[in-house]
Amino acid sequence: MSSNSANDPTTAPSWPERFQILAQEARSPLLKDFYEAGCVAPDTPISEVPMVALDLETTGLDSNQHSIVSMGLVPFSLTGIQLGAARHWVVRPKLPLHQTSIEIHGITHADIEKAPDLEEILDQVFGLLKGRVAVVHYRSIERGFMDVALKWRLGEGIQFPVLDTMAIEAHLHPDRQPSQWQRLLGKQPVSIRLGDSRTRYGLPHYAGHNALIDAIATAELLQAQIHHHFSPQTPIRDLWL
């Protein structure tokens, strides 16, 4: 998926225009409805953008080989993360669980035996995604897995803009990997992982690797990033990918 071109206003249609086109092309009613709900204008200040933090736990890193096992979503804005509207699901993966992934997210075979297929919860997922800009930490996972998972179930993939808190950290720390020479002098690399990034903003430690807690953690991190490095007036076009 070539999402980055959306960032370049001279060569690609902006996200609202793209949503219009996609709404016409979509065959699945779910996706049509999602695109028709529209997307905020690129010059909307971030303080006025309805957002939703999204986090997936998966059986591995390759969206073509691995599956989603759980999903956490929490709607929020720059001034409030609504815990009451937060949702978390365990879903049954198409592919078997690996022992290593069990160790990471703690979801076991017993948990997923009773779990629904992703298809059964898509209505609710889109209920939360609709009309909001998704916020993730490391966009390849969330966007890649959502795209593949929908291709399997609806026969067509999905495109949507994201704010990527990891990309923002990467942008803020371009020289995060010290050279061999700097390493000799004791310079430590700057980690842009979720927990380490949060520490830089004085955010608390959460016992990690639960999709909902990670989604909340990502939403908090975005609020902190905006207050430290941007401003509530920053237009969304400067940030989305």
Add this chain to the structure above:
Amino acid sequence: MQAELIDIRNHMAHYPPFDEMPEDLLDQVVGNIEVEYFRAGSTILEFGTANHWLYYIRSGAVELFRRSGELYSRISEGEIFGQFGLLMKQNVRFPATALEDTLVYRIPEETFQYLFKSDDSFADYVEVEDKSRLRSALSRREKSNELMTSRVTRLISREPVCAPCTVRLQEAARIMTDNGVSALLLMDSDSDHPRLKGIITDRDLRTRAVTEALPSETPISEIMTEDLITIRTSAFIFEAMLTMLHNNVHHLPLMDKDEVRGVIALADIVKYESQSSLYLVSNIHRQKDSSGLKKISRDVRDSFVRMVNEDANSHMIGSAMAGIGRSFTQRLLELGEEKLGPPPIPYCFMALGSMARDEQLVVTDQDNAMILDDSFVPEEHDSYFLALAKFVSDGLAECGYTYCTGEIMATNQKWRQPLKVWKDYFTDWIENPKAEALLNSNIFFDLDGIHGKTDFAEDLKSLVAEKASNSQRFLTLLARNALNRTPPIGFFRNFVLEEDGQHRKSFNLKRRGTAPLSDLIRVHALACGSRAQNSFERLKVIGKTKLILDDDLGNLRDALEFIAIVRIRHQALAIESGHEPDNNVHPEDLSPFERSHLKDAFQVVSNAQKFLRFRYNAGVGRNVQ
């Protein structure tokens, strides 16, 4: 509530008023929370605006202000705010600002009202504007450098309350009550221009007047304190703090030349700096027995770490730690005198070494001695002073000040002698110096009287200041001692590390850094006839004599400060990570900045040693290590 939000619920369940709330009720609260992040310095609640939330601090710290802009409270993790406005259905009463980067959980007004109606302990908690809660909130760790950068005048909010020193006891008490002050300044009104003559405090009224049942008509001049310890208007708050620490006084008249401008009370500083070393010191003096002292001695390390985190300089930390050590000693002496009865003859308890220099840190042993009145008769008096010395020494050991391995303690008969013997000791050390004997008596040239007849110690300081500068041979041998320990740098500015023993591959910042520096500064100071004990103070005196060029003096000061602060940070880090603090640093644990500057600082030490060798012709002789 989604079960995955358990982390959030568990956090709240640790703090009142949520700690006693039924689980399902707390789940409902969590299900209604909104989370918001505030950057340090940003406004959370503005005075007079509408507020519809109760705020819970998940991380960070928040300052609440009064309408006047005065600080009302500082609160942090696990505490709530915003309840006063919600209760009164009013707009914001206490505006709130994020002191640090802060994450808050906001509980909506409807949930708050529901909790207030359905949960008694919640209602009790939010309703009580408990003073003690506020105090504990203020004493929480806070990041603030105001002590270092603010002038004492900031603490003065009123004209000084004065009275002529001819006033009677009852009248003095009435003036203090009417004006709501805990200290009254007493003026000598004989001349046209009244001068500050004395001070009387609440405590004096209690201990000197009421317990003695003095008649209300007693002239106040009979019980006032006359030898006043004051501070000048240009001083920083931390200097006022050090002055109080050093002298154990709770009120300082603020002087602009001869004019008195106000009084600074301990409480004024505690407001700035709760749980500080000063707070600890006043706590030490309140303890009723040595087990109480032992208990609060655990706070010493916290106080140390806190000062380090507040970027206090080494002088401030060293003085504060020495002030704390001094207070433990003083209180133990008072308790000992209570237990054993009043001393049969006057005596002075003397601190030696780092405590006398105001350069104490947390890893320290006790070095002390007793000067007895010349009327001392060993058979009659010594059993008392031995018992007292032992009481203090054992008490100090209980409080974490280990026994001196060299036996330089008042429990050792050699260091528990009448003033005339002490004068003989010092005269002999200075006029007939012997290398070996001097090596062991080095420490006596940092001395300070801390209890009893402190004049005795002043006598010894005068004697040393007079004689030392005239004895070239003494200075030469002392200089030679000061060259015994060399800084740990070799060719190409590499660190020279200890090759064997427990501390392999490290170097000792005290033995190789601060100690050689304070040794060589002591030699110059004694050569200048200085009575100062603190190394920074000694450098000032040396500067006035032009013995050392200004540039070199500045370098020495910076080198001492830098090595000391690296040593201090190293100890604070160890304490924070639960290790036993020591003085041994591994170069790889230092940042490149610290490594490079340490090498520069050690180079300064090395150059200063070369100068010392040349100046006192101390080149011949041993150079151990």
